[in-house]
Amino acid sequence: MPSSARRRTVRVRFTGALLASLATLACHESTGLPDPASIAVGGTVVAEGTAGFAMTAPPTFVVKDADGNALSGVKFNIAVTAGGGTLTDTPGSTKSDGTSVGTWKLGTVAGVNSVTITVGGLPVFVISVNGIAGPPASIVFVSG
Numbered sequence: 001m002p003s004s005a006r007r008r009t010v011r012v013r014f015t016g017a018l019l020a021s022l023a024t025l026a027c028h029e030s031t032g033l034p035d036p037a038s039i040a041v042g043g044t045v046v047a048e049g050t051a052g053f054a055m056t057a058p059p060t061f062v063v064k065d066a067d068g069n070a071l072s073g074v075k076f077n078i079a080v081t082a083g084g085g086t087l088t089d090t091p092g093s094t095k096s097d098g099t100s101v102g103t104w105k106l107g108t109v110a111g112v113n114s115v116t117i118t119v120g121g122l123p124v125f126v127i128s129v130n131g132i133a134g135p136p137a138s139i140v141f142v143s144g
Helices: 003-031
Strands: 038-041 048-050 060-064 077-082 086-088 103-105 111-118 125-132
Touching: 038 125, 077 086
Parallel strands: 048 125
Antiparallel strands: 038 060, 077 111, 086 103, 111 125
16 A cells, blocks of 8 residues: 555544544533532522521522523532521522522521522622521419
C-alpha cells in the first residue's frame, strides 16, 4: 500500500475519533444543570407559627441560575439553627416551582425559629419564623 493511502486512512480515522469526542462533549454539556447562583424565598412565605407545633404551611425557597431561572434537581443541606425545633420529610433536591423545607416543628419556647439552607458555595440562606405562644395547656387555681 502506498504511503499516501496509509496517511489518508489514518487521517480519516483521527478525524472520525475527534468528531465523536466533540459530539460526546457537546451532548454532555447541554444536558448538565446550570450552576446555582442564588437562593430566594419561594411562593409560601410564613411569618409565624405556634411554638411546639408543626407548621401547617411550611415556607418554601427557590434556587436560581445566573439568569434568574428556577432550578430543579439541585442538592442542598438544611438544618434547624435557632429555636430548637425539628425538621422531617425534607426533600433531597430542589423543585423549580419552589421547594418546601419539609415538616418543620417549631421549638417549644415562643421566639425566633430558623432553618439554614446551604447550596454548594453559595452564601447560606436563612428562613426565620416567629414561634408564638399557643393555647394554655392547663389552668391552675391559685386562690378562692
